[in-house]
Amino acid sequence: xxxxxxxxxxxxxxxxxxxxxxxxxxxxxxxxxxxxxxxxxxxxxxxxxxxxxxxxxxxxxxxxxxxxxxxxxxxxxxxxxxxxxxxxxxxxxxxxxxxxxxxxxxxxxxxxxxxxxxxxxxxxxxxxxxxxxxxxxxxxxxxxxxxxxxxxxxxxxxxxxxxxxxxxxxxxxxxxxxxxxxxxxxxxxxxxxxxxxxxxxxxxxxxxxxxxxxxxxxxxxxxxxxxxxxxxxxxxxxxxxxxxxxxxxxxxxxxxxxxxxxxxxxxxxxxxxxxxxxxxxxxxxxxxxxxxxxxxxxxxxxxxxxxxxxxxxxxxxxxxxxxxxxxxxxxxxxxxxxxxxxxxxxxxxxxxxxxxxxxxxxxxxxxxxxxxxxxxxxxxxxxxxxxxxxxxxxxxxxxxxxxxxxxxxxxxxxxxxxxxxxxxxxxxxxxxxxxxxxxxxxxxxxxxxxxxxxxxxxxxxxxxxxxxxxxxxxxxxxxxxxxxxxxxxxxxxxxxxxxx
Amino acid sequence: xxxxxxxxxxxxxxxxxxxxxxxxxxxxxxxxxxxxxxxxxxxxxxxxxxxxxxxxxxxxxxxxxxxxxxxxxxxxxxxxxxxxxxxxxxxxxxxxxxxxxxxxxxxxxxxxxxxxxxxxxxxxxxxxxxxxxxxxxxxxxxxxxxxxxxxxxxxxxxxxxxxxxxxxxxxxxxxxxxxxxxxxxxxxxxxxxxxxxxxxxxxxxxxxxxxxxxxx
Numbered sequence: 001x002x003x004x005x006x007x008x009x010x011x012x013x014x015x016x017x018x019x020x021x022x023x024x025x026x027x028x029x030x031x032x033x034x035x036x037x038x039x040x041x042x043x044x045x046x047x048x049x050x051x052x053x054x055x056x057x058x059x060x061x062x063x064x065x066x067x068x069x070x071x072x073x074x075x076x077x078x079x080x081x082x083x084x085x086x087x088x089x090x091x092x093x094x095x096x097x098x099x100x101x102x103x104x105x106x107x108x109x110x111x112x113x114x115x116x117x118x119x120x121x122x123x124x125x126x127x128x129x130x131x132x133x134x135x136x137x138x139x140x141x142x143x144x145x146x147x148x149x150x151x152x153x154x155x156x157x158x159x160x161x162x163x164x165x166x167x168x169x170x171x172x173x174x175x176x177x178x179x180x181x182x183x184x185x186x187x188x189x190x191x192x193x194x195x196x197x198x199x200x201x202x203x204x205x206x207x208x209x210x211x212x213x214x215x216x217x218x219x220x221x222x223x224x225x226x227x228x229x230x231x232x233x234x235x236x237x238x239x240x241x242x243x244x245x246x247x248x249x250x251x252x253x254x255x256x257x258x259x260x261x262x263x264x265x266x267x268x269x270x271x272x273x274x275x276x277x278x279x280x281x282x283x284x285x286x287x288x289x290x291x292x293x294x295x296x297x298x299x300x301x302x303x304x305x306x307x308x309x310x311x312x313x314x315x316x317x318x319x320x321x322x323x324x325x326x327x328x329x330x331x332x333x334x335x336x337x338x339x340x341x342x343x344x345x346x347x348x349x350x351x352x353x354x355x356x357x358x359x360x361x362x363x364x365x366x367x368x369x370x371x372x373x374x375x376x377x378x379x380x381x382x383x384x385x386x387x388x389x390x391x392x393x394x395x396x397x398x399x400x401x402x403x404x405x406x407x408x409x410x411x412x413x414x415x416x417x418x419x420x421x422x423x424x425x426x427x428x429x430x431x432x433x434x435x436x437x438x439x440x441x442x443x444x445x446x447x448x449x450x451x452x453x454x455x456x457x458x459x460x461x462x463x464x465x466x467x468x469x470x471x472x473x474x475x476x477x478x479x480x481x482x483x484x485x486x487x488x489x490x491x492x493x494x495x496x497x498x499x500x
Numbered sequence: 501x502x503x504x505x506x507x508x509x510x511x512x513x514x515x516x517x518x519x520x521x522x523x524x525x526x527x528x529x530x531x532x533x534x535x536x537x538x539x540x541x542x543x544x545x546x547x548x549x550x551x552x553x554x555x556x557x558x559x560x561x562x563x564x565x566x567x568x569x570x571x572x573x574x575x576x577x578x579x580x581x582x583x584x585x586x587x588x589x590x591x592x593x594x595x596x597x598x599x600x601x602x603x604x605x606x607x608x609x610x611x612x613x614x615x616x617x618x619x620x621x622x623x624x625x626x627x628x629x630x631x632x633x634x635x636x637x638x639x640x641x642x643x644x645x646x647x648x649x650x651x652x653x654x655x656x657x658x659x660x661x662x663x664x665x666x667x668x669x670x671x672x673x674x675x676x677x678x679x680x681x682x683x684x685x686x687x688x689x690x691x692x693x694x695x696x697x698x699x700x701x702x703x704x705x706x707x708x709x710x711x712x713x714x715x716x
Contacts, residue, residue, distance in 0.1 A: 142677040149684045153691050168702050169711040172695055179688055183659050190666040197622050248714045
């Protein structure tokens with residue numbers, strides 16, 4: 001029942017949004033859906049933990065189509081938590097948007113534009129959550145693919161909420177690049193089926209079947225299938241050189257959508273790759289996957305570094321930071337052993353930190369009306385809470401202690417040293433150092449100094465626009481100092497499935 | 501005429517539609533060709549699964565015709581009419597280059613078939629290279645064409661190729677997945693159609709070559 005509710009709550013809420021005319025009721029519905037979803041997720045995790053994360057004992061629904069394991073549940077929990085934060089933020093954000101005139105002025109060129117209908121925006125937001133719930137709870141690669149495609153279709157209207165040229169350009173690139181990417185992932189699914197042919201699973205427990213019969217599968221087809229899954233879902237995950245859509249979409253979407261894209265959607269795509277990785281590991285092809293993942297991981301980090309240094313657009317800066325961190329995830333899994341735990345922990349830390357940073361970027365944009373970090377000054381004086389969180393977020397995302405990302409990045413370095421991969425250590429540390437320096441300049445510039453005369457008045461910080469950021473910030477800080485035993489067990493169970 | 505010969509003729513027709521798509525300069529011709537590919541897909545399904553579950557096969561073939569041969573072309577024509585764009589594909593590079601790329605894709609597909617095990621036991625002769633070259637043709641259209649509508653057609657062609665590759669592997673219990681897949685792609689085309697309308701209104705054209713606002 002809980003599993004069904006994970007799909008039904010956002011689906012029902014999304015459909016109801018289209019028919020609720022009163023904004024306040026819509027906001028309450030959104031909040032109720034987010035809280036209901038989070039509660040169901042928490043209860044589901046509790047149930048699965050009680051049976052020791054054993055897939056044979058965990059709850060299932062729809063004839064086994066929904067049957068979550070620890071790996072999927074980690075990403076479900078992140079999606080649910082971020083959605084709750086985004087829902088709280090959305091109330092303040094949408095009220096603010098409604099308070100403005102019907103015709104808005106574009107920040108960069110002053111041209112006029114309108115917003116998409118709020119009802120449609122909220123409906124798509126809920127459908128997006130439903131799609132992510134499907135992706136993270138299924139053991140069927142086909143259903144996972146369907147869920148991923150729905151995320152593309154549900155988020156495209158979200159990116160185009162502000163109906164101006166740049167948002168439309170970003171939406172089209174996102175639609176085309178991700179649709180083609182996801183189509184290639186479907187090809188990967190088909191190649192997996194060929195590898196197992198003529199023995200094919202007829203029930204919904206496709207992953208279990210694939211893992212159990214992996215040794216009998218045709219290895220070359222499995223390898224080809226994994227390459228297509230990696231390229232397909234890697235496009236959606238933002239791995240370089242397939243990341244072109246990401247900076248555009250993240251920078252043009254409303255900040256709460258950017259937070260969800262970066263903190264939740266990219267993880268879902270990563271899960272698609274991990275499913276392929278599970279199958280190939282069972283077939284004894286771990287080394288093949290590891291080589292590819294390490295290569296893509298380091299390359300993504302390197303490409304992101306080039307664009308982070310000297311980046312003046314602070315939302316694009318955060319987007320490129322996502323490319324870098326997706327590279328870290330791929331690298332962690334590719335290294336194997338304890339680095340897989342590090343990668344899963346990194347996914348948790350990155351989602352919370354990036355969720356916080358994008359929501360804060362929304363506050364900055366709303367107050368300063370500029371995307372340029374050169375034009376934002378004096379945050380500490382006129383938006384003090386956001387400024388503290390912004391600096392904390394910078395330290396966290398760049399891997400400085402005592403935040404959670406320091407721990408997860410450190411685990412990766414430790415594994416590289418244990419494996420005596422000195423070249424990787426050198427490249428990894430060099431990239432992290434450059435990124436730290438590259439990001440510090442715009443972040444410090446924005447916080448310090450004196451605010452421009454046009455924005456001297458203080459920004460009204462309230463529970464909606466800084467509340468979720470404070471919670472995410474505290475969570476990342478706590479994870480850097482102490483990981484509760486139950487969470488460690490949970491992440492360990494997930495890492496074990498991904499070869500850790 | 502035997503089933504095998506009908507199959508071979510259909511495969512040759514499919515290859516011809518792929519190459520023709522890379523040469524045509526009118527969007528309306530592209531739409532007609534993609535509708536024809538839908539019909540060919542349904543034919544392949546009926547020919548390949550003639551000894552399988554009849555209801556499943558008929559249901560799937562009917563759905564393919566309804567969505568790929570009727571639904572998509574209808575939606576694309578509606579979009580084309582509403583944006584009132586000139587009926588020209590417009591290519592980023594020369595058409596000759598597209599055809600050359602298409603031929604390279606076709607030759608590579610034939611080469612790959614001879615170097616991979618299992619293809620002969622799963623796919624009828626020529627089927628695998630025809631399906632794979634359809635994927636390549638679709639990707640060439642997506643990357644090489646300037647008009648948003650032609651890119652959507654390219655996406656559909658690539659998806660047709662992938663669908664063909666999966667066709668011999670369809671199993672009885674997976675009808676829900678195949679229908680979800682078709683529905684997903686249908687919604688994707690619907691959303692893309694809406695986006696194209698917005699592009700036309702905002703940019704006074706559906707030429708994606710004008711997209712140059714977002715750069716680092």
